[in-house]
Amino acid sequence: MKTILLSLSLLSLLIPSVGRAAFYQWTDANGVVHFTDNRSNIPRQYRDKAQRVEVSDSAPVTVSPGATTPSHKAPAAGVEPGGHNEGWWRDRYKSLRTELKTLQDQRAALDQQLVELRRKRTIFQRARDRVAINTMEAQVSTIDAKISDMLNRIAALDLAAAQAAVPLEWRQ
Structure with a gap:
């Protein structure tokens, strides 16, 4: 009996499971895109506009609040993806990544200064x-909060893309 139980346990570990998670996405009055996995964390004024985003191992799918089944957006022929051309997408990614790199460099410099200050304090x-x-x-x-915000903005751009x-x- 123990061998059967052990065999079933090992078999269940070997079978790949599909990873799925539901998140909610909304844009506030300042144009900042937010994500949460708990609908109650969405401010009341944005709950009606929040979209449910199904995340799995495949491409993400957005579900409108009133829709019952997920729908993929297919770009129309002759229309640029997301209403923007290649240059816009590349520039947007480049500017966000450049700003993130600058913040990370500032964070590293502050860490070094903090180590020096702690040494002096000791x-x-x-x-x-x-x-x-x-x-x-x-x-x-403060810089950590900015880095977190920047990562959220990059994730939102990735999702939109x-x-x-x-x-x-x-997207490079």
């Missing part, structure tokens, strides 16, 4: 060093 035990460390940690926290059937080479 050696000299000065109160002004503690104030400087607190200030630096606040700056790091996937929905608009933008070719992968345009």
Whole structure:
């Protein structure tokens, strides 16, 4: 009996499972795209406009709030994906990635400065060093929030590009 149970357990681990998750996407009044996996986290004024996004191992599918089955958007012949040309998509990706790289470089520089300040604090035990460390940690926290926002914006652009059937080479 134990061998059968063990065999079934191993078999269940070997069978690939389809990974699926449902997320909600909405755009606020400032034009910022937000994602959540819990509908109750969406502010009330945006709940009616929120779209359910099914994420699986295949391409993402957006489900309108009133729709019962997912629908893929197929680009019409002669129409540019997402209403934008290749240059727009490439420029948008390039600007977001450049800004992300700049933020990450700033974060790395602040980390080095923070290490130096902590070393000084350990050696000299000065109160002004503690104030400087607190200030630096606040700056790091601010940059972390900006990096997170930038990653969300890139993810939203990726989602929009996937929905608009933008070719992968345009997303580089």
